[in-house]
Amino acid sequence: MSEGERDAGAGAAPRGAAARGGLGGVVEAGLSGESVSARGVLQAIGGWRGIAETLVPATLYLAVFVFTRDARVSAIAPLALALVAFGWRLIRREPVQAALSGLIGVVVCVGVTLFTGRGEDYYLPGFWINAAWIAAHAVSLLVGWPLIGLLLGFLRGSLTEWRKTPVLRRAANLCTVFWIVAFGARLAVQxxxxxxxxxxxxxxxxxxxxxxxxxGVPLFALAAILTWLVLSRVSASLDSAKNDATSSDD
Known part of the structure; x- marks a missing residue:
């Protein structure tokens, strides 16, 4: 996913933790107590440009394949588009990290398709990526260090402190399960x-x-929203407990 786009209003820079984009932005937004908003979710999943860069190559491949039934010919179209988009970023001197990762993804999918000549193999690398994420999240749960918890720790400035707070531990486990279910649903259907x-x-x-x-993007957005909601509730709970403790000290 690309970074969040500029704020829609009057060209102002986006505000709020979710503006950074990606899962890190979702986690930080939830922890900071930001309420879920359509614009915040959009920014977190990469903005309209990030969505386009994710969906358009696969859509173009599918459209050409439906018309030609030739996998190798169909694979050239998304590759050409990805190269043009990447070159446009270079010409405009825009950040290319997200575009480069997207280009590499397209190159891998196209490479597999050109090698096998089978239309379905364009989607094969995605299966391995989803399976790898399922394995990583599942193992992290089994060893008691859920991946969302590690991200919580990173954002809170300590990789271990969050484990001493039961509500954070439970939230990290639950959110990690959300992502396992999302990745698993893709494999179960596809x-x-x-x-x-x-x-x-x-x-x-x-x-x-x-x-x-x-x-793709819709399922990612759903898992992001659920993660955001859980962490927002946790943030409110922690703030309430802190306020109660302060009141009792007074």
């Missing part, structure tokens, strides 16, 4: 379509492409 395509069902390739689009 892998059967992939295997159907491998078995010769041409329509399954189209369905797989559509499922990838519908379960």
């Amino acid at each position: 892998l059967p379509l992939y295997f159907a395509a491998q078995g010769g069902d041409a329509a399954a390739v189209d369905a797989l492409g559509l499922a990838r689009l519908l379960m």
Whole structure:
């Protein structure tokens, strides 16, 4: 995902923790007690430009493939688009980190497709990425160091202090489960379509492409919102406990 875009109003810079974009922005926004807003979620998932850079290459691949039924020809279109978008950022001297990661992702998908010549294999690298995230989150839960907790610790300035606060520990576990479910849902829906395509069902390739689009940014946004809501509630609970302690000391 690209970084959050500028604030929609009067060209002002975006305010709030979510403006930084990505999961880190969601976690920080929740911890700071920011209420969930459409603009905040949009910024957190990369803004309109980030969404376009995520969805357009896959959409273009699917559209060309539906028309031509030629995987190799279809793979050239998103690669050309990604290269043009990356070159445009260079010309405008804009930050290229997010665009570079997106370009690498497209290159990998295109490379696999050109090698195998099968339309469904454009989506194969995504399966491995989702499986890796599931494994990482699951292992982190099993060893008692959920990944969301580590991110909490990083943002709070201590990688271990959060574990001494039960409410933060529970929140980290719950939010980590959210992301496991999100990644798992993608595999549960898309892998059967992939295997159907491998078995010769041409329509399954189209369905797989559509499922990838519908379960990409929207599912990420849903998991982000749930994470934000949980952490906002935790923030309110911690603030309330702190205020009670201060009142009792007085």
